Amino acid sequence: MTHTAEAAGVPAAHGQTTIQWAPIPLPTVAVRRVLEAAYAEDAPSGDLTSLLLIPxxxxxxAELRARVPGVFSGGPIIEAGFRFHDPDAAVELLAAEGEEFAAGAVLARVTGRAQSILTAERVVLNLVQRMSAIAALTAQYVALTAGTGARIVDTRKTTPGLRELERYAVRCGGGRNHRFSLSDAVMAKDNHLAVLTGGDPARLTEALRGVRARLGHTTHVEVEVDRLEQIEPVLAAGVDTIMLDNFTLDDLRAGVELIGGRAIVEASGGVTLETVAAIAATGVDVISVGALTHSVVNLDLGLDVVIGTP
Structure with a gap:
């Protein structure tokens, strides 16, 4: 099954299915920025071993081969990563973005200067292993919520410096993205509300209306609540999304009914592969899952030289 192959610009193989929405592609500038930082860290004065041993x-x-099953993400990293030190390297991607693969599958092939391939190997592997792991985990969450109408989204719990890559991987797995940064939307959480209202619940609606009055009409406003009695005062302020944080299943159902379509309903907290289907069945619109990026374990992928010419 391919989650985003056509949307990523790679046609799906015969018999595979593709989803009907087009995810935002990975920006070239983000790829370059990450690779520059990674190679400056990994080979600040060149790859001493390859320079001394390899003519x-x-x-x-060399072939990038999967040692475990997964979902592919990272084609732009493979292409740019191996051409970073050798612009003439020939890179062939053999898996589409979002495509499921089995253990033993060859995902990509690269031909070029041996020194450059060996220098690029570890950085490319580190990034693609992580991205494919995120895509695979996201795909599991998406499959468990199929048919419910709930979207699986990520959070800001990403690796510093790798947010664009990790969120792209979520899209490859069929998930969606939450706000990208603190600058993208208003999202008032419990600590914000504690300062904003001074601990007086009666001030909540007025305070949030004041925030809304200072914003442009295109700026999204989301508010986190941790109990049912907060919902009506928040709705009265005209917010766009209400996050029900760490609610029980019964309270999630009650919250969805109480909101009644007047705002987008997001569920957050305590979301695992074991709980996500039941959470989705409560009728929420969005389920945010920090584990997609903060707890994922890299997939085991390897790079093997299959032809060497001294």
């Missing part, structure tokens, strides 16, 4: 004129062909 400059040596060529090689």
């Amino acid at each position: 400059a004129e040596a060529a090689a062909t």
